[in-house]
Amino acid sequence: QLSSTFYTTTCPNVTSVVRGVVEQAQQNDIRIGAKLIRVHFHDCFVNGCDGSIMLDNADGIESEKDAAPNQSTDGYDVVDDIKTALENVCPGVVSCADILAIASQILVSANGGPTWEVQLGRRDSRTANRAGTTAIPSPFENLEQIAKKFSDVGLDSTDLVALSGAHTFGRARCATFVHRLYNFSGTGNPDPTIDTTYLETLRQICPNGGNGGTLADLDQSTRDGFDNNYFANLQNKRGLLQTDQELFSTSGDTVAIVNRFANSQSDFFDSFGQSMINMGNIRPLTGSDGEIRSDCKRVN
Ligand code: HEM
Ligand SMILES: [Ca+2]
Ligand SMILES: [Ca+2]
Numbered sequence: 001q002l003s004s005t006f007y008t009t010t011c012p013n014v015t016s017v018v019r020g021v022v023e024q025a026q027q028n029d030i031r032i033g034a035k036l037i038r039v040h041f042h043d044c045f046v047n048g049c050d051g052s053i054m055l056d057n058a059d060g061i062e063s064e065k066d067a068a069p070n071q072s073t074d075g076y077d078v079v080d081d082i083k084t085a086l087e088n089v090c091p092g093v094v095s096c097a098d099i100l101a102i103a104s105q106i107l108v109s110a111n112g113g114p115t116w117e118v119q120l121g122r123r124d125s126r127t128a129n130r131a132g133t134t135a136i137p138s139p140f141e142n143l144e145q146i147a148k149k150f151s152d153v154g155l156d157s158t159d160l161v162a163l164s165g166a167h168t169f170g171r172a173r174c175a176t177f178v179h180r181l182y183n184f185s186g187t188g189n190p191d192p193t194i195d196t197t198y199l200e201t202l203r204q205i206c207p208n209g210g211n212g213g214t215l216a217d218l219d220q221s222t223r224d225g226f227d228n229n230y231f232a233n234l235q236n237k238r239g240l241l242q243t244d245q246e247l248f249s250t251s252g253d254t255v256a257i258v259n260r261f262a263n264s265q266s267d268f269f270d271s272f273g274q275s276m277i278n279m280g281n282i283r284p285l286t287g288s289d290g291e292i293r294s295d296c297k298r299v300n
Contacts, residue, residue, distance in 0.1 A: 019106050111226040171216060
Protein backbone atom coordinates (compact mmCIF):
# COMPACT_ATOMS: atom_id res chain seq x y z
CA GLN A 1 0.00 0.00 0.00
CA LEU A 2 3.00 2.32 0.34
CA SER A 3 3.71 4.52 -2.64
CA SER A 4 6.53 6.74 -3.87
CA THR A 5 4.06 9.58 -4.55
CA PHE A 6 2.29 9.53 -1.19
CA TYR A 7 3.17 13.13 -0.26
CA THR A 8 3.00 14.64 -3.76
CA THR A 9 0.01 16.81 -2.97
CA THR A 10 0.21 17.02 0.84
CA CYS A 11 3.92 17.82 1.23
CA PRO A 12 5.54 18.19 -2.19
CA ASN A 13 8.88 19.41 -0.78
CA VAL A 14 9.33 16.63 1.75
CA THR A 15 12.49 15.24 0.14
CA SER A 16 14.22 18.58 -0.21
CA VAL A 17 13.36 19.54 3.37
CA VAL A 18 14.81 16.28 4.71
CA ARG A 19 17.83 16.68 2.44
CA GLY A 20 18.54 20.18 3.77
CA VAL A 21 18.57 19.01 7.38
CA VAL A 22 20.60 15.84 6.89
CA GLU A 23 23.22 17.42 4.63
CA GLN A 24 23.75 20.04 7.33
CA ALA A 25 23.91 17.33 10.01
CA GLN A 26 26.50 15.43 8.00
CA GLN A 27 28.84 18.43 8.19
CA ASN A 28 29.05 17.85 11.94
CA ASP A 29 28.76 14.07 12.03
CA ILE A 30 30.09 11.92 9.20
CA ARG A 31 28.32 8.93 10.78
CA ILE A 32 24.83 10.36 10.69
CA GLY A 33 23.82 8.24 7.68
CA ALA A 34 25.08 5.09 9.38
CA LYS A 35 23.26 6.00 12.57
CA LEU A 36 19.93 6.73 10.91
CA ILE A 37 19.81 3.70 8.62
CA ARG A 38 20.53 1.55 11.65
CA VAL A 39 17.63 3.15 13.56
CA HIS A 40 15.38 2.48 10.54
CA PHE A 41 16.47 -1.21 10.54
CA HIS A 42 15.90 -1.60 14.30
CA ASP A 43 12.51 0.10 13.94
CA CYS A 44 11.34 -2.17 11.13
CA PHE A 45 12.31 -5.40 12.92
CA VAL A 46 10.14 -4.61 15.97
CA ASN A 47 6.42 -4.25 15.18
CA GLY A 48 7.24 -3.18 11.63
CA CYS A 49 8.35 0.24 10.35
CA ASP A 50 6.07 2.22 12.62
CA GLY A 51 8.42 4.59 14.42
CA SER A 52 8.04 2.59 17.65
CA ILE A 53 11.80 2.81 18.32
CA MET A 54 11.66 6.60 18.64
CA LEU A 55 9.26 6.77 21.61
CA ASP A 56 10.81 7.79 24.92
CA ASN A 57 9.67 6.62 28.37
CA ALA A 58 6.53 8.67 29.06
CA ASP A 59 2.76 8.21 29.09
CA GLY A 60 3.17 4.55 30.09
CA ILE A 61 5.53 3.80 27.19
CA GLU A 62 8.40 1.39 27.93
CA SER A 63 10.93 2.70 25.46
CA GLU A 64 12.60 0.29 23.04
CA LYS A 65 15.70 2.51 23.29
CA ASP A 66 16.42 1.08 26.75
CA ALA A 67 16.62 -2.49 25.46
CA ALA A 68 20.11 -3.93 24.96
CA PRO A 69 20.08 -4.07 21.11
CA ASN A 70 19.26 -0.34 20.95
CA GLN A 71 21.55 1.05 23.59
CA SER A 72 24.13 2.19 21.05
CA THR A 73 21.61 3.56 18.54
CA ASP A 74 21.94 7.27 17.91
CA GLY A 75 20.86 10.11 15.63
CA TYR A 76 17.49 10.81 17.26
CA ASP A 77 18.31 14.53 17.61
CA VAL A 78 18.59 14.81 13.85
CA VAL A 79 15.22 13.07 13.43
CA ASP A 80 13.77 15.71 15.74
CA ASP A 81 15.34 18.47 13.64
CA ILE A 82 13.86 16.95 10.47
CA LYS A 83 10.46 16.67 12.16
CA THR A 84 10.56 20.31 13.26
CA ALA A 85 11.47 21.44 9.73
CA LEU A 86 8.63 19.37 8.24
CA GLU A 87 6.05 20.54 10.78
CA ASN A 88 6.86 24.10 9.69
CA VAL A 89 5.97 23.44 6.04
CA CYS A 90 3.38 20.62 6.22
CA PRO A 91 2.10 20.27 9.79
CA GLY A 92 0.76 16.88 10.80
CA VAL A 93 1.50 15.21 7.47
CA VAL A 94 4.82 13.31 7.39
CA SER A 95 5.27 10.39 9.80
CA CYS A 96 8.38 9.78 11.87
CA ALA A 97 8.58 6.28 10.39
CA ASP A 98 8.75 7.78 6.87
CA ILE A 99 11.40 10.29 7.97
CA LEU A 100 13.76 7.36 8.71
CA ALA A 101 13.14 5.81 5.29
CA ILE A 102 13.69 9.09 3.44
CA ALA A 103 16.78 10.12 5.43
CA SER A 104 18.34 6.67 4.94
CA GLN A 105 18.05 6.91 1.16
CA ILE A 106 19.39 10.46 0.98
CA LEU A 107 22.40 9.70 3.17
CA VAL A 108 23.31 6.38 1.53
CA SER A 109 23.35 8.17 -1.78
CA ALA A 110 25.22 11.19 -0.36
CA ASN A 111 28.00 8.82 0.74
CA GLY A 112 28.41 7.30 -2.71
CA GLY A 113 25.71 4.64 -2.60
CA PRO A 114 22.64 4.00 -4.74
CA THR A 115 19.38 5.85 -5.03
CA TRP A 116 16.04 4.06 -4.98
CA GLU A 117 12.37 5.02 -5.02
CA VAL A 118 11.50 5.29 -1.36
CA GLN A 119 8.02 3.99 -0.64
CA LEU A 120 6.00 6.22 1.69
CA GLY A 121 2.75 6.42 3.60
CA ARG A 122 3.70 4.75 6.88
CA ARG A 123 1.99 6.03 10.01
CA ASP A 124 3.39 6.17 13.55
CA SER A 125 2.54 3.75 16.33
CA ARG A 126 0.95 4.72 19.60
CA THR A 127 2.88 1.97 21.37
CA ALA A 128 6.38 0.60 21.80
CA ASN A 129 7.38 -3.03 22.28
CA ARG A 130 10.46 -3.31 24.46
CA ALA A 131 10.21 -7.08 24.81
CA GLY A 132 9.94 -7.33 21.02
CA THR A 133 13.49 -6.02 20.57
CA THR A 134 14.69 -9.63 20.84
CA ALA A 135 13.69 -9.82 17.16
CA ILE A 136 16.68 -7.61 16.31
CA PRO A 137 19.65 -9.68 15.07
CA SER A 138 22.52 -9.90 17.56
CA PRO A 139 26.24 -9.95 16.69
CA PHE A 140 26.65 -13.06 18.86
CA GLU A 141 24.25 -15.20 16.85
CA ASN A 142 25.19 -17.64 14.11
CA LEU A 143 24.14 -17.39 10.48
CA GLU A 144 21.24 -19.77 10.92
CA GLN A 145 19.79 -17.68 13.75
CA ILE A 146 20.28 -14.43 11.81
CA ALA A 147 18.68 -15.88 8.66
CA LYS A 148 15.71 -17.04 10.78
CA LYS A 149 15.19 -13.52 12.15
CA PHE A 150 15.20 -12.15 8.59
CA SER A 151 12.80 -14.79 7.30
CA ASP A 152 10.51 -14.10 10.28
CA VAL A 153 9.95 -10.62 8.81
CA GLY A 154 9.71 -11.84 5.23
CA LEU A 155 13.29 -11.14 4.14
CA ASP A 156 15.35 -13.76 2.26
CA SER A 157 19.07 -14.54 1.93
CA THR A 158 19.59 -11.95 -0.79
CA ASP A 159 18.04 -9.31 1.48
CA LEU A 160 20.24 -10.50 4.36
CA VAL A 161 23.46 -10.23 2.35
CA ALA A 162 22.53 -6.97 0.61
CA LEU A 163 21.36 -5.24 3.79
CA SER A 164 24.40 -6.45 5.73
CA GLY A 165 26.27 -4.41 3.12
CA ALA A 166 25.18 -1.35 5.12
CA HIS A 167 28.20 -2.28 7.23
CA THR A 168 30.20 -0.64 4.46
CA PHE A 169 30.07 2.44 6.68
CA GLY A 170 29.80 3.24 10.38
CA ARG A 171 31.46 1.89 13.49
CA ALA A 172 31.06 -0.88 16.04
CA ARG A 173 32.13 -1.02 19.67
CA CYS A 174 34.75 -3.53 20.78
CA ALA A 175 32.10 -5.15 22.97
CA THR A 176 30.33 -6.41 19.86
CA PHE A 177 33.27 -8.37 18.41
CA VAL A 178 35.99 -8.78 21.08
CA HIS A 179 34.73 -12.31 21.72
CA ARG A 180 36.34 -13.21 18.39
CA LEU A 181 39.80 -11.90 19.23
CA TYR A 182 41.17 -13.86 22.21
CA ASN A 183 39.01 -16.74 23.30
CA PHE A 184 36.48 -17.58 20.63
CA SER A 185 33.76 -19.98 21.84
CA GLY A 186 35.96 -21.07 24.75
CA THR A 187 38.73 -22.39 22.47
CA GLY A 188 41.42 -20.15 23.95
CA ASN A 189 42.14 -19.07 20.38
CA PRO A 190 40.84 -16.32 18.10
CA ASP A 191 38.12 -16.91 15.54
CA PRO A 192 39.93 -18.81 12.73
CA THR A 193 38.00 -16.87 10.11
CA ILE A 194 39.89 -13.62 10.89
CA ASP A 195 42.91 -12.73 8.72
CA THR A 196 46.03 -12.67 10.94
CA THR A 197 47.11 -9.14 10.04
CA TYR A 198 43.59 -7.87 10.59
CA LEU A 199 43.52 -9.74 13.91
CA GLU A 200 46.59 -7.81 15.07
CA THR A 201 44.97 -4.53 14.09
CA LEU A 202 41.80 -5.38 15.95
CA ARG A 203 43.70 -6.55 19.05
CA GLN A 204 45.45 -3.19 19.16
CA ILE A 205 42.13 -1.36 19.04
CA CYS A 206 40.52 -3.73 21.56
CA PRO A 207 42.97 -5.08 24.16
CA ASN A 208 41.87 -8.15 26.11
CA GLY A 209 39.75 -6.89 29.01
CA GLY A 210 39.92 -3.31 27.71
CA ASN A 211 37.25 -0.68 27.15
CA GLY A 212 34.29 -2.25 25.36
CA GLY A 213 33.18 1.16 24.16
CA THR A 214 36.14 1.82 21.86
CA LEU A 215 35.07 2.08 18.24
CA ALA A 216 36.35 0.25 15.16
CA ASP A 217 35.44 0.75 11.50
CA LEU A 218 32.97 -1.79 10.16
CA ASP A 219 34.72 -1.43 6.78
CA GLN A 220 38.41 -0.82 7.35
CA SER A 221 39.09 -0.12 3.67
CA THR A 222 36.59 2.74 3.09
CA ARG A 223 35.12 3.53 6.51
CA ASP A 224 32.70 6.27 5.44
CA GLY A 225 32.10 5.49 1.78
CA PHE A 226 29.07 3.48 0.68
CA ASP A 227 30.59 0.95 -1.74
CA ASN A 228 30.97 -2.82 -2.21
CA ASN A 229 34.34 -3.08 -0.43
CA TYR A 230 32.56 -4.70 2.50
CA PHE A 231 32.13 -7.85 0.38
CA ALA A 232 35.78 -8.00 -0.70
CA ASN A 233 36.64 -7.68 3.00
CA LEU A 234 34.58 -10.80 3.71
CA GLN A 235 36.41 -12.70 0.94
CA ASN A 236 39.67 -11.64 2.64
CA LYS A 237 38.59 -12.68 6.16
CA ARG A 238 38.29 -9.04 7.14
CA GLY A 239 34.68 -8.88 8.24
CA LEU A 240 34.44 -7.12 11.60
CA LEU A 241 31.43 -8.81 13.19
CA GLN A 242 31.04 -12.55 13.47
CA THR A 243 27.74 -12.17 11.65
CA ASP A 244 29.45 -10.35 8.79
CA GLN A 245 32.16 -12.96 8.29
CA GLU A 246 29.75 -15.90 8.52
CA LEU A 247 28.01 -14.70 5.35
CA PHE A 248 31.14 -15.84 3.50
CA SER A 249 32.88 -18.31 5.82
CA THR A 250 29.90 -20.51 6.70
CA SER A 251 28.80 -22.63 3.78
CA GLY A 252 25.33 -21.96 2.48
CA ASP A 253 23.48 -19.85 -0.04
CA THR A 254 24.93 -16.55 1.16
CA VAL A 255 28.47 -17.31 -0.12
CA ALA A 256 27.58 -16.99 -3.80
CA ILE A 257 25.71 -13.75 -3.09
CA VAL A 258 28.74 -12.26 -1.32
CA ASN A 259 30.88 -13.20 -4.32
CA ARG A 260 28.40 -11.65 -6.73
CA PHE A 261 28.30 -8.34 -4.83
CA ALA A 262 32.10 -8.29 -4.44
CA ASN A 263 32.41 -8.68 -8.20
CA SER A 264 29.82 -6.11 -9.17
CA GLN A 265 29.11 -2.92 -7.29
CA SER A 266 26.11 -2.25 -9.52
CA ASP A 267 24.62 -5.66 -8.64
CA PHE A 268 25.07 -4.75 -4.98
CA PHE A 269 23.56 -1.29 -5.43
CA ASP A 270 20.52 -2.64 -7.32
CA SER A 271 19.90 -5.32 -4.71
CA PHE A 272 20.49 -2.93 -1.84
CA GLY A 273 17.82 -0.52 -3.10
CA GLN A 274 15.34 -3.34 -3.62
CA SER A 275 16.09 -4.83 -0.20
CA MET A 276 15.67 -1.45 1.48
CA ILE A 277 12.23 -1.28 -0.12
CA ASN A 278 11.52 -4.82 1.12
CA MET A 279 12.67 -3.97 4.66
CA GLY A 280 10.70 -0.71 4.58
CA ASN A 281 7.59 -2.71 3.77
CA ILE A 282 7.62 -4.71 6.99
CA ARG A 283 4.17 -4.33 8.53
CA PRO A 284 3.67 -0.57 8.10
CA LEU A 285 0.68 1.13 9.69
CA THR A 286 -1.43 2.70 6.95
CA GLY A 287 -4.84 4.25 6.35
CA SER A 288 -6.32 5.36 9.65
CA ASP A 289 -4.16 3.08 11.82
CA GLY A 290 -1.74 4.81 14.18
CA GLU A 291 -1.15 8.54 13.91
CA ILE A 292 1.19 11.20 12.55
CA ARG A 293 3.20 12.19 15.60
CA SER A 294 3.97 15.86 16.03
CA ASP A 295 6.97 14.94 18.21
CA CYS A 296 8.75 11.71 17.25
CA LYS A 297 9.61 11.02 20.91
CA ARG A 298 6.02 11.05 22.14
CA VAL A 299 2.58 9.89 21.17
CA ASN A 300 0.18 12.75 20.39
C1 HEM B 1 22.47 -8.96 9.75
C2 HEM B 1 22.32 -8.71 11.02
C3 HEM B 1 22.98 -7.53 11.68
C4 HEM B 1 23.66 -7.53 12.84
C5 HEM B 1 23.94 -8.72 13.73
C6 HEM B 1 24.13 -6.19 13.07
C7 HEM B 1 24.86 -5.81 14.17
C8 HEM B 1 25.44 -4.57 14.32
C9 HEM B 1 26.28 -4.21 15.42
C10 HEM B 1 26.63 -5.09 16.60
C11 HEM B 1 26.69 -2.94 15.22
C12 HEM B 1 27.59 -2.11 16.14
C13 HEM B 1 26.73 -1.56 17.27
C14 HEM B 1 27.48 -1.17 18.51
O1 HEM B 1 28.64 -0.80 18.45
O2 HEM B 1 26.86 -1.25 19.55
C15 HEM B 1 26.11 -2.48 13.99
C16 HEM B 1 26.30 -1.24 13.44
C17 HEM B 1 25.67 -0.82 12.29
N1 HEM B 1 24.69 -1.50 11.58
FE1 HEM B 1 24.25 -3.44 11.78
N2 HEM B 1 23.71 -5.40 12.06
C18 HEM B 1 22.99 -6.16 11.19
C19 HEM B 1 22.32 -5.71 10.07
C20 HEM B 1 22.25 -4.38 9.69
C21 HEM B 1 21.35 -3.86 8.70
C22 HEM B 1 20.28 -4.67 7.99
C23 HEM B 1 21.62 -2.53 8.59
C24 HEM B 1 20.96 -1.50 7.72
C25 HEM B 1 20.35 -1.76 6.58
C26 HEM B 1 22.70 -2.23 9.50
C27 HEM B 1 23.32 -1.03 9.62
C28 HEM B 1 24.32 -0.73 10.54
C29 HEM B 1 25.12 0.47 10.50
C30 HEM B 1 25.08 1.54 9.43
C31 HEM B 1 25.95 0.44 11.63
C32 HEM B 1 26.94 1.52 12.10
C33 HEM B 1 26.20 2.51 12.98
C34 HEM B 1 27.05 3.64 13.53
O3 HEM B 1 28.10 3.97 12.99
O4 HEM B 1 26.60 4.22 14.53
N3 HEM B 1 23.03 -3.37 10.16
N4 HEM B 1 25.34 -3.49 13.46
CA1 LIG C 1 8.90 -0.51 14.93
CA1 LIG D 1 32.86 1.37 2.58
